[in-house]
Amino acid sequence: MTREIYDIGEIPPLGDVPRYMHAALVRPERYGPPSTAMAVEPVEVPPVGRGQVLVMVMAAGVNYNGVWAGLGTPADVIAARRRQGDPHDFHISGSEGAGVVWAVGEGATQYRVGDQVIVAGVKWDESAPDIRMGTDPTASKSQRAWGYELNFGSFAQFTVVDEYQCHPKPAHLTWEQAGCFLGGGSTSYRMLNGWAPHTVQPDDPVLIWGGSGGLGSMAIQITDHFGGIPIAVVSDDDKAEHCLKLGARGVINRRDFDHWGRLPNAEDTAEFGRWQQGARAFGRRIWDILGERRSPRIVLEHPGRDTLATSVYVCDHAGMVVTCAGTSGYNGDIDLRFLWMFQKRLQGSHAANVRETRAIINLVAAGRVDPCLNLTMPFEEISQAHQLVYENRHPAGNTAVLVNAPEPGLTGMP
Secondary structure, three states: OOOOOOOOOOOOOOOOOOOEEEEEEOOHOOOOOOHHEEEEEEEEEEEEEEEEEEEEEEEEOOOOOHHHHHOOOOOOOHHHHHOOOOOOOOEOOOOEEEEEOOOOOOOOOOOOOEEEEEOOEEEEOOHHHHHHOOOOOOHOOOOOOEEEOOOOOOOOEEEEEEEEHHEEEEOOOHHHHHHOOOOHHHHHHHHHHHHOOOOOOOOEEEEEEEEOOHHHHHHHHHHHHOOOOEEEEOOHHHHHHHHHHHHEEEEEEEHHHHOOOOOOOOHHHHHHHHHHHHHHHHHHHHHHHHHOOOOEEEEEEEEEEOHHHHHHHHHHOOOEEEOOOOOEOOOOOOOOOHOOOOOOOEEEEEOOHHHHHHHHHHHHHOOOOOOOOEEOOHHHHHHHHHHHHHHOOOOOOOOEEEOOOOOOOOOOOO
């Protein structure tokens, strides 16, 4: 007889779907720092629709989506969904994870109950008019971030996902390794390989902001795999060794410079001159690492407000600055003279399509890219895990929480 609910780490009989599950919920009345915004509560297991699968989550990766959801800013995701008719007054974060297929909906044919999978973090409507006309699904107007814009993410015992979000889990990876790398891995893979002709080539210098974080750790390895020259930027000298071990040619501590922030008015020659002096000094540090006066062909951006002007300035002629976020602020200033006169490209990039997602999984499966898991915490401490990220006190690399996996180090069903 099916039980109403199972304890965290208690594995039901294969395919037995309880009515309720434990999940880390964000509620509007708790909006604020993650330590108080998230709380584990019982909720109903979501139903499985056509083309979907129910996954019993074994482990999940921690990233900034959960922090944003808990803060209620830059978007109140609960209010946004309720305006669209969603009745739920809570949010379950988690935009990456790994687990076991537990039920299969009508029309889902690629996976069977018992299959071990990694889940990618974006959803779209495969019948959307723009996709049917050939638009890359990640650029579709129907595309949404699972576990952020969409509810019922991976921070729960069970989650429902569209079948195309699932990818076979490499057998040798532990659950926590499999669940932690895909957010940063797939995003950085697309940034470095998705925007022809600016795809990373042998001997290409690539500047990588936040080199010790999840995104940066994966980008260093991907650049190195394709023969490029990764140069990492960090905020703490203690993080430099992590980047060098992953293959960075050199590391720059951005705290050695003080010109960050909004770009001064170009008509204020004194202030603009001081900013340009700082940007030039930063560029010379890149030359010192390379041992020659060469500039990055690709700059992998995500801080935004503090760094975008410098990124455009130091990027090589006819090179590309590609950005996936604005973690220091959304007002990104640039001097257009450096963009048009030197024919540089400023490119936005978001998530990854199915092919790009499978490509980074294959690199990890082959041992050519390390998942960079450096911290694993139990599900009961999920709010503390996000608090570490919020305060930038998490270790270099990726962080995971165990969900139904009863202990770290397991590669299959316990």
